[in-house]
Amino acid sequence: MAAAVEESAPKRLKQDTCGGAGGDDGDGETNGGPAILSPVSGFKTERVLRDSARDKTVFVHGKMDEQEAVIILEKTPIRQDTLEEMLKTSTVKLEMKNDIYSTYQLQAPPHLNEIKTTVICPATEKHVKKYLHQETFLIEESGDDYSAITLPYISSQSFSVQWVYNILEKKAEADRIVFEDPDPNVGFVLLPDFKWNQKQLDDLYLIAIVHRRGIKSLRDLTSDDLPLLRNIQKKGLEAVQKHYSIPPSKLRVYLHYQPSYYHLHVHITSLDYEAPGCGVERAHLLSDVIQNLQADSRYYRSRTITFPLRADDALLLKFREAGKL
Template identity: 35%
Template sequence: MSESEANAEALVPKFKFERLLNQDQAGRRSSMLGTIDGQPALLILERAPFPSSADYLGSVPASLRAIRNLGANDIYHWYLANSGPVSGADSHEFADLKINLIWPCTEKHIKKYSRQGVRFVTETPEIYRDHVRPYMQAQREAGRLNWAFNIIEGRKEAEDVIYRTPYGEDPEEGFLLLPDLNWDRKTLDALHLLGLVERRDLWSLRDLRKKHLPWLRHMKAKFLDATTSVYPSIERDQLKLYLHYQPTYYHLHIHIVHVALEAGATQATGKAVGLESIMSQLETMAGDDEEAGMDSVTLCYTLGEASDLWVDVFEPLKRTNTAS
């Protein structure tokens, strides 16, 4: 190591913390003000990517400390943990890892979380009717919604529910709100909640019709009221609501997130569709036809090349169109 490198590395341990200036990237980057040798200094800490070494990754699970379960539902489990000791502190308070565990996982899960190429597809009303809707039905019949029904029926995560209409009182209007399993439940700038509807005939935004507008407006207002009541430091205009298309699972649900949550792939164009945009589109459809709905529009979105929807539907359609 050169003398200049050694001198540079010696500076960091001399940093004397004064105050936190900012946290962004959902708390993964911290900007701090302090001093070094009496002179003002800015220190910016950012979590580095996990090493890809098999030896390192294989050793991580056994090395975690203070693992605390946040919840468990069917095959899904989520935790907070420490990657190392925290000197002189309550280890639970300073957890630096949010962990999701899917066990036992399926081949579908493995494909979803594997690195893969991405395609941008166009789903016309005809493709939806003839190909995608039957695919959705097959997925639902495979019984992969047990975890969602556990929540809706109050068998799991009942203590986490922030708001719900009385279960079963009006199955066509009922809904509930709870933290999304990907949120650590403490970083408010990264707040991510999930709204689940009781009714089972609405699989995705494709099933929404003009007649659902009063219900959607009511549900949106209740979600905003409940969120700002439970988290009073958050105001209504600091929240955004969206639906995924394609969703990960085919039971209608709405995501409620803090506007400061940095948009990753799940909030990007081609994946997330704003609830307000859906409602506005429904409002302008077909005059007074209450049955006019989102199944009549063309939607464009991204798909992973390993996804069943690409392999079984859109790739064969592409080959057919290319051949013709």
């Protein structure tokens, strides 16, 4: 969603279908790490913001300990390395049989039937709006529109990126960093996006967050930033190949505009994964960005950029008021 911001780093929790911390082996450890008291057991549902049968995901708004909260429940993909175990150990119930065709309800053991759970608490109104299903509109923003409409709007809002600084300063998620170039000008950290459970490579999703502060988005980039972008392209892809054995030809590397938070970052996903926001109306391939800046230093300062805005986005109202929609 354009102009929406993660105001705090979301808590990550892996859960089983019984509601507790998943895969407890009885010794205080789960299959994925230390057992923890489930923070969602006291969650009181108020409404479903959005759900997707195709993506096996639901976004729920409610309260935890009287605080506003958003919970995202996502069925994790079936993994090839556990497929045989799942087929052998699951219980099945026949639904229909007709000639050579039959369908069943299959109930896998809890440790093979995980639901990835993301908790945002306390959640702000911006978080609730971010996940609420809304009508979407395409905006054509010229360079002048950015200066006159978008930039003043960004400057007037309290879009906190403290959670990003926490990562860069190793105050949070330091153990999740896959690779880091500490150079203050061209360096970055590479870590898994919270959408990826890191158990299979088909939906690999990594984020490269630059160390340098002050670059809000694609619009701020000039040819002076080419060393930074080339460094991410080179060292980021080398790190992915080293850690995950995936060659650059199997990766999609891009920037969002508008970004979901205003600190420059680059998305690296598996080419086999149709990640949210990877469509042409929002994603800009890093290789294209580099070539455009080589040809024109101020390419992204002046060109018209098309991007989607949802009906509840305050920036959309600014474009309406300016007669641009």
